[in-house]
Amino acid sequence: xxxxLQRYVLYELLRVFLLSLVVITTILVMVGLIAExxxxxxxxxxxxxxxxxxxxxxxxxxxxATTLFAVAVVYGRLSHDNEVTAIKAAGxxxxxxxxxxxxxxxxLSAGVFLLYQDxxxxxxxxxxxxxxxxxxxxIYTILKRDLCFHRxxxxxxxxxxxxxxxxxxxxxxxxxxxxxxxxxxxxxxxxEIKVDLxxxxxxxxxxxxxxxxxxxxTYISIDDEEVIPVPIPPIGAARRIRARELTRAQLYAQIExxxxxxxxxxxxxxxxxxxQPQGERAQLEQQLEYKxxxxxxxxxxxxxxxxxxxxxxxxVLVGCPVGIWFHRRDYLSAFVTCFLPIVLxxxxxxxLAINLGKEGRVDPTLTVWLGNGTLGAAGxxxxxxxxxx
Numbered sequence: 001x002x003x004x005l006q007r008y009v010l011y012e013l014l015r016v017f018l019l020s021l022v023v024i025t026t027i028l029v030m031v032g033l034i035a036e037x038x039x040x041x042x043x044x045x046x047x048x049x050x051x052x053x054x055x056x057x058x059x060x061x062x063x064x065a066t067t068l069f070a071v072a073v074v075y076g077r078l079s080h081d082n083e084v085t086a087i088k089a090a091g092x093x094x095x096x097x098x099x100x101x102x103x104x105x106x107x108l109s110a111g112v113f114l115l116y117q118d119x120x121x122x123x124x125x126x127x128x129x130x131x132x133x134x135x136x137x138x139i140y141t142i143l144k145r146d147l148c149f150h151r152x153x154x155x156x157x158x159x160x161x162x163x164x165x166x167x168x169x170x171x172x173x174x175x176x177x178x179x180x181x182x183x184x185x186x187x188x189x190x191x192e193i194k195v196d197l198x199x200x201x202x203x204x205x206x207x208x209x210x211x212x213x214x215x216x217x218t219y220i221s222i223d224d225e226e227v228i229p230v231p232i233p234p235i236g237a238a239r240r241i242r243a244r245e246l247t248r249a250q251l252y253a254q255i256e257x258x259x260x261x262x263x264x265x266x267x268x269x270x271x272x273x274x275x276q277p278q279g280e281r282a283q284l285e286q287q288l289e290y291k292x293x294x295x296x297x298x299x300x301x302x303x304x305x306x307x308x309x310x311x312x313x314x315x316v317l318v319g320c321p322v323g324i325w326f327h328r329r330d331y332l333s334a335f336v337t338c339f340l341p342i343v344l345x346x347x348x349x350x351x352l353a354i355n356l357g358k359e360g361r362v363d364p365t366l367t368v369w370l371g372n373g374t375l376g377a378a379g380x381x382x383x384x385x386x387x388x389x
């Protein structure tokens with residue numbers, strides 16, 4: 001089935017694909033994700049630690065874009081050099097040179113689908129667990145960099161003159177109440193931070209200083225050590241395991257579990273409807289709303305994974321005829337010519353389906369395939385017209 005012509009096209013596709021996959025993945029991780037991690041306070045050591053965990057999560061997005069780039073470049077160059085014209089003049093069907101691209105797209109779609117079963121969710125979970133496991137180090141990194149920890153969403157702040165290892169020199173700690181007033185102000189010559197994930201608090205150990213409580217009404221001298229427990233700040237990953245962190249087996253088990261809980265809540269609400277205890281029923285209805293939200297998120301995640309995995313094949317269906325028609329030799333214009341129409345159709349349809357699915361307005365099992373279906377229909381029409389020309 002694979003003659004000299006097909007092997008030549010296959011070699012060119014693989015060469016461009018592998019090179020561009022490395023480049024695009026590196027750019028996406030370094031410019032996007034690493035920049036965001038730096039803004040959140042990750043140091044170089046932490047960035048290097050989480051880097052291998054970030055890459056797998058980008059594959060469902062980088063693989064389709066990279067395959068499209070390879071297809072646009074290779075078939076655009078073949079068309080520009082009149083090799084496609086020569087192939088058709090020799091009586092060879094145009095589909096012969098398209099087989100390698102279709103086969104590569106199918107293999108890559110299958111590969112991403114398999115990775116989506118366990119590996120990619122496991123990497124998401126390890127990434128978020130690593131963020132929480134290094135939360136103490138993260139706070140120290142922010143203090144070393146800025147000499148303060150101050151976030152609008154957190155009701156306390158810390159200022160230091162210097163950070164020496166785990167010791168905070170000349171530390172000032174302020175805790176605000178709901179109206180923004182300083183409820184507690186503590187100053188110490190030396191302090192230390194310990195994160196207790198079991199209790200869900202950050203313990204600030206203040207040594208040799210003074211502290212005022214109750215808006216200055218009470219003063220305490222800190223001769224030895226005073227521990228101030230505060231809630232863990234909402235930075236890094238949330239502790240609740242999200243749908244994207246669950247493997248395929250865990251995801252469907254969770255869908256079944258939440259579905260049973262929903263059924264039980266509906267039965268309880270139906271029984272209480274006749275008795276009219278408004279307070280208890282309102283509480284159950286609120287629980288039902290939260291469980292519905294969790295259920296829709298889980299079902300949407302289960303539907304999105306295969307749709308994103310096989311998107312590579314539909315990208316290629318469009319990329320092959322567009323690359324041949326525009327017969328561009330330069331890499332940038334060939335890629336942009338193919339990628340822009342997809343960006344303006346596929347991703348808006350996918351995001352719309354995901355958002356509506358999570359809200360429970362549509363069945364995501366079908367709607368997440370709108371983008372793939374649109375690309376598939378457009379690709380089939382263009383391939384038909386290409387063979388007719």
